Amino acid sequence: MNPTITEGSSFLPRAALDRFADALRRAMSALYPGSETSAVDFEAPRRPEFGDFATNAAFALAKRVRTAPQAVATALLAELRKNDAQTCRLFSQLEATAGFLNLRLAPECWHAALAGMLSDGTQFGSARENGSRISLEFGSANPTGPLVVVQGRTTSIGQTLADIFRFRGYGVFTEWIINDAGAQMETLARSLFARYRQIFDSDFPLPAESYPGEYLIPIAQRIESKDGRKWVSLAESEWLPYFTKYGRDGIVAEQKQVCRRFGVHFDLWQSEKELHASGKVKETVALLTEKGLTYEQENALYFKATQFADDKDRVIIRSDGRPTYLAQDIAYHYDKLQRSDRVIDILGPDHHGYIDRLQGIAAALGFPDRLDVLIAQQVTLLHADEVVSMSKRAGAIIPLDEIIDEVGVDAARFFFIMLAPGSPLKFDVDLAKEQSNDNPVYYVQYGHARIASVFRNALPDDVREAATAKTLQNLTHAAELALIGRLWELPSLLDNILAQFAPHRLAHYARDVASDFHQFYSECKILTEERDLRVARLALCLATRSVLATVLRLAGVSAPETM
């Protein structure tokens, strides 16, 4: 073996690629002076026989030097082989095909990568704290009814992003805003009062404007069992504050309960009403006025949103003096922007038109690049291949709680992040609750359970030794190297998910890891007679189990030992 490449870290895939990039730039400089400044990027080739990585550096050059890409690629590779033979030994395959330079890492590099994963243990894929503070708001709902499917989606996406941010070293603060101000709260109170009266008089009508869902009945019953008929004959002005608060608190408590059950946690449940009471709304409005970003018209105060790419100016104080929802949101975002390096809002599909306004707010407050707004598209429920329609106004709602009852937390969390947030989601309830191989959740969990089973069958001494395996060079099978390569992707995948708000890639990656493992499992007998090979394969299982456990945890799904 070549002495220059036996020194530990230069074996690692990243180091090998960096060395190749340097060597390639030297070759470019020698053959086509001046061209070495262009970046050398690596991508995953389309087909496995092309190797582990490919670079398209020759394409950009081809245009410059008016030569066919394939000829450029061939020339570069010949030059590189001539002058950088050491670097070439880090690769078991180096080819110029169709203009691409295709690379396959030497097995030693993958062994070094695996050794690194084993020493990282369950921390593999994490990153050190980077000091950056992120505020993540998601789920937020009106406290007028139970959480429904779309909140299942926004909370699943938000919680998974939050957990990945944290795993990658960010300081994360998650928040939920309770929209407990405004006329809707009186509607809630009147609806609740009607439900209360119905306990004594079943003919008592719901008000014209109401939340007709039956979810208010148990709350009304609690009032009745506490206070009896106390409120029946009182005037509205007497009971309204009580029923508002009782209804609001009862529903928020239920929403918190569902979140807890769903594995979703918020560091702050921010009440809109409190925001007003604290004076922050007034202060922020004053600040905007100081900056000359407001004007009065017909007794109302407008925010000059059009100066910040919104399509019209927006009222923040109504002509009767009451602040609008936007005024509250400006104050809330000002607060978040000041205490965070980045602010992310994950909103439902009915908030499209609100993005420009929020971005305008951030810019007006002096933080033009700190806010990201992510929209999760709508969710439709499928039952027996039929769309289940829902309407909150008609009272025909299916609470998130019921869906969790039916399919379980694991399947629900996985299904909700499985699609790109921008794609409308058809949630197939029957598929999600099916405990079969049709269900992608079980496929991944099965991979984890299968590994656990292997460890139950293995000799304890072997397992101990696997954690610091010295025999990794025995891993030479294509399925083994492919699996290591897949595991190795984890850190960069997580950063990619964060950079592009693409949590669905976590679900797809989980499936890919499981798939590569199952293939390895069926092609390579783990508990073989040869001890060194056996220990090396157990080491690979150890790393795979760790990655599956990490990915499932980040997705909010359990990683079972048996199923």
Add this chain to the structure above:
RNA sequence: GCGCCUGUAGCUCAGCUGGAUAGAGCGCUGCCCUCCGAAGGCAGAGGCCGGGGGUUCGAAUCCCUUCGGGCGCGCCA
């Protein structure tokens, strides 16, 4: 009318900053358990990437246009 999202295999969807013969799961047709968990593996059929233009060495991806689906355009929250 304006704005945002969306249209890829029979179905549900991937396709990251434009890159090689467009991928996966389900479904369909075969095959593989004397062997660590078959909730698994292997192979096959199935696509003018909604239509039409353009940009360039190269487009599912970028631009324009057109058609279909969803959602927004309040002194509601």
